[in-house]
Amino acid sequence: MYQRKSVKIVRRLRRLNGNGWAYHGLPGLQWEIENSSSYDRKLMSELTRELLEDFRIHEFYHACINCGNCTSRCPAFRFADFSPRVVVQKVMHAKSEPDLIVQMLDQYIWACFQCYSCWDVCPAHNNPGGLIAMMKELAVKHGLQSASKALEPYSRVLFKLMTTGTQITPDMHSSIAPFRDWGPHKAELVKHLREERAAVPVENLAKVMDRGWNVDAETIRELLIIEKEAGVIDAVKSVLKDVGEMVDETRAEYGVE
Amino acid sequence: MSQRKKKGEFIVERNYVDDQRIIEPEKLEIGGVDMSGRWGLLVLPRTIEDFDHSLHAMVKNHPRGRNIDRCWQCGNCTAACPVAEENPLFNPRYLIYIIKLGYKLEIEKFGNYVYFCGSCGRCSEVCPKDVDPSGVMEAIGTALRRKP
Amino acid sequence: MRRRDMSEIHPVLVIGGGPAGLKASADLAELGYDVVLVEKLGQLGGAPIRWGYKTLAPELRPTEEVMGPLIEYVEGNGNVRVMKNSVVEGATGGLGDFTVTVRNLMNGATESLKASAIIVATGFEHFDAKVDPRYGYGRNPDVIGIHELEGMLKEGRVVKRNGDPPKRIAFIFCVGSRDKSTNLWCCTVCCGVSIKQAIELKHLLKDADIYMIYMDIRTFGLWEKLYWKSMEEYGINYIRGRVGEIYAIGDKLLVKGEDTLVRGPFEVLFDMVVLAVGMEPGSGTAQVARALNLKVNEFGFLEPRHPNIHHDSGRDGIYLAGACVAPMSVEEALAEGSAAAMQVAKALRRLQRAVVK
């Protein structure tokens, strides 16, 4: 239906949309429809099949009465034309229309923060955030461009997590590289970090900065074995090539085959 | 144009965020840290905070728009509309809804699409509530032009 | 050999003095049977009287027109013994010859009675919106239930806690209904009742803007007229969506939800929020189920032998009527009361015909 739009109408649309409200002439969902029409049909049905055959689907999706309760709590919804209700509705109809899943993989699902507020309030006990997490996994597994784009800013966090098992330690919150994205006030916070941490009467808090970096070699080896066996390293390679390769180097250093 | 395209470019779900809601400072330094561009980016919420019934009142006073309150959003009009079939952005049911409830932002975005109506009257034939959506489209068009 | 006459038949026990129980009692009394009506509270009339319903949907006729004559007849008719503030604690025997224990809740005294048949009409209770924290019910006095609004409408004074008349009012549908975390079923009447109240509010507060936040409008049967009228004649607004949270900001309420027709988030300030609370079987129905050993379904409503034949409790001589079986309207409860009375009359006539030696 949407493909039949005449060129003339498209031009008029663009002109009408001179102030840029309607996202390049096609708001939200319409944009997706146009975009998914150029997708590889085989990959499309493969992705949908994988999602629908995942065992978790039975726990995360029951039936959706389209009420919007999930969305009413969703923080992402406040900023983007994104709604967990739409996600669940599309999953609901995905069997007969495989395009629906693919339409969301490119941009839509990445608006979600994975806060699971939606899960909390759904009267049907659906878990929209869970469904989204499954779709994000799919995107990573198949090395989709969207996954690379979304994960690229987390490259360093991901590398640290994969090689030490801990992701962030307090001393990483600094305005000086490598994590300036935490914001300028971090410079202030980080000045007396060690002393302040030591003052908290919980033993682990003070030590977390050292332990977060100096991880036991045997622990790292174990971690890398698990990641290798579970195919995590390959999956990461397909979306963040450099991170994957660096983890692979570490793996070789630690003698994990 | 090219500049707008760059704005917020790194946002993965970029097509779902309004241009107008993205604030991206060209030059910004806070406490000696360079926060220009994406580092200082802010997306404003798009929440509907009020209902503005002024257009609705104008439509209701228009001789062809007086039945707008009958509409119960069944979508029969849009289903019958030949323009909507060609162009999903023109949606008589939706236009009636946003005018009725006074959703300013949506009217700003989609109000002008009302002029796509071909006045063919097919919608008015199928409307189960005798809203006369075709007339309401005309009334909305008039109200939008006369809006102070 | 002779047939038994009426005087040899024990009275019929009716439990619950709401529309269904009253109607059953009145009909049986009119047929000449003696009736004992046991009511937990100090007054007859059930929910419509207890909560002071001003009018009844769908035609907005005064509640008294329906309930007044019924109560009068039952109380004034010599055939009905009304036992208020009382509950049935147990029953032994069967059709024609039950022995029933009734306890007076005020003084604790128990009384043993003979009964030929039993009609259970213990009705429903309103869903307690405190159970669902998202609405802030119980924390904010300007968030009220439809049952409380009924009382305010009847008094003719609808005001906020601070005494001001509300300017902008939201009704939230399906509170405590159609939700796996609270109750799964639809209470069937709250849509119509909320719309009825919105119309009455418009009469009372001409300038008020009223917004109905709904998932589906379920004004079944002829109640549909209410829905049309509210839009066409009263300009009441309908927003499709469901509310996730309500915050108090100053003396206003911020209602946060999704408009599912716009895909837009709304966070709008209201003066008053009315919750269309659903129906639950309630503690009274649970009590009677225990006392009479009746089957209850997964939701706690009394379970008839066949789901489409409400009056048949599955126990000989015990009949069901009204909202203790399923959520329903007053007109349906009245009809079910009559239906149960008819079943009792049928069974007792069979007994009378039986030959006494």
Ligand SMILES: Cc1cc2nc3c(=O)[nH]c(=O)nc-3n(C[C@H](O)[C@H](O)[C@H](O)COP(=O)(O)OP(=O)(O)OC[C@H]3O[C@@H](n4cnc5c(N)ncnc54)[C@H](O)[C@@H]3O)c2cc1C
């Ligand atoms: C996915 C994820 C990864 C993270 N990774 C890191 C990391 O790598 N490094 C890092 O430094 N930080 C990390 N954090 C952040 C870190 O977990 C939090 O900053 C930290 O846990 C906050 O501590 P808190 O005590 O304030 O809250 P919490 O950790 O949430 O602790 C609150 C505790 O109080 C209990 N509680 C709540 N109410 C009551 C009550 N009424 N009575 C008694 N007990 C109650 C709760 O059950 C809970 O155990 C991560 C957070 C997340 C979500």
Ligand code: SF4
């Ligand atoms: S988990 Fe995602 S979709 Fe669900 S409420 Fe949070 S941000 Fe929204």
Ligand code: SF4
């Ligand atoms: S809250 Fe649940 S039932 Fe309602 S729209 Fe969201 S997923 Fe569907």
Ligand code: SF4
């Ligand atoms: S009158 Fe306008 S809105 Fe109605 S069917 Fe024709 S083109 Fe569509």
Ligand code: SF4
């Ligand atoms: S057909 Fe009539 S009632 Fe239905 S959405 Fe259109 S205008 Fe409204």
